[in-house]
Amino acid sequence: MDLKEKIDKNSLPAHVAVIMDGNGRWAQKKGNQRIFGHKNGVKAVRDTVEGAAELGIKYLTLYAFSTENWNRPKKEVDALMSLLISTINSETDTLIKNNVRLLTIGDITGLPSGVSKNLKELISKTSNNTGLSLVLALNYSSRWEIVNAVKGIVAEYQDNPIEISKITNEFFEKYLNTKDIPDPDLLIRTSGEYRISNFLVWQIAYTELYFTEVLWPDFRRNHLFEAIINFQKRERRFGKTSEQVN
Numbered sequence: 001m002d003l004k005e006k007i008d009k010n011s012l013p014a015h016v017a018v019i020m021d022g023n024g025r026w027a028q029k030k031g032n033q034r035i036f037g038h039k040n041g042v043k044a045v046r047d048t049v050e051g052a053a054e055l056g057i058k059y060l061t062l063y064a065f066s067t068e069n070w071n072r073p074k075k076e077v078d079a080l081m082s083l084l085i086s087t088i089n090s091e092t093d094t095l096i097k098n099n100v101r102l103l104t105i106g107d108i109t110g111l112p113s114g115v116s117k118n119l120k121e122l123i124s125k126t127s128n129n130t131g132l133s134l135v136l137a138l139n140y141s142s143r144w145e146i147v148n149a150v151k152g153i154v155a156e157y158q159d160n161p162i163e164i165s166k167i168t169n170e171f172f173e174k175y176l177n178t179k180d181i182p183d184p185d186l187l188i189r190t191s192g193e194y195r196i197s198n199f200l201v202w203q204i205a206y207t208e209l210y211f212t213e214v215l216w217p218d219f220r221r222n223h224l225f226e227a228i229i230n231f232q233k234r235e236r237r238f239g240k241t242s243e244q245v246n
């Protein structure tokens with residue numbers, strides 16, 4: 001029985017988020033430059049997106065570039081930006097053909113103009129697609145997102161102070177980049193690191209976490225299926241007791 005058949009299609013995670021880690025170590029283990037790892041990471045992205053789409057997952061969020069990644073050597077940052085442009089261009093037809101809708105979270109205006117222009121075009125071309133929503137986190141970090149939300153609230157209410165009792169979780173979430181996206185049910189991090197690294201900190205309050213030793217360039221849809229099978233064995237209690245949720 002292949003792995004996919006072990007998945008209960010009636011209790012799929014609606015939203016899977018992934019911290020794609022280990023590209024640099026994968027390349028270095030092979031005696032190559034770090035960018036070789038990122039290039040091979042694109043193959044893992046492609047297979048994971050296809051696997052998620054074929055299962056019927058609604059949202060897949062990939063942490064592609066954090067606000068802290070600007071601190072990497074310029075050569076690596078430039079290479080990552082070029083890789084983003086070439087991947088957006090080479091994958092456009094496939095995304096459209098497979099009914100995938102592209103979304104982004106993060107400060108897209110802070111990306112090089114070539115990247116943001118290509119992204120905006122692809123977002124617009126895929127906006128009516130109804131299959132998988134592929135969310136790329138680019139120039140993203142949770143602390144940036146939360147501070148940005150506070151700025152948005154202050155800007156909107158500075159001349160017309162809001163009643164404090166109106167500030168609820170639901171109110172605040174409307175100012176986050178993820179306002180129309182459900183919270184992740186499952187968060188996967190590759191490469192054996194056990195950190196969140198400033199990713200979706202607000203949104204993962206009740207997300208199931210899954211860590212694997214696999215380095216991102218080696219990650220394939222079967223690894224995604226393994227994570228989902230593991231997820232489906234868990235009891236999600238959302239603060240209640242086991243008796244209450246059963």
Ligand code: FPP
Pocket residue numbers: 020021022023024025026034038039041042045062063064065069083084087088136191216
């Ligand atoms: C983390 O590995 C990976 C990144 C910071 C970049 C992820 C980018 C890609 C997979 C390629 C482009 C993506 C898309 C969506 C087209 P690392 O470099 O931190 O690895 P290390 O921890 O081994 O050094």
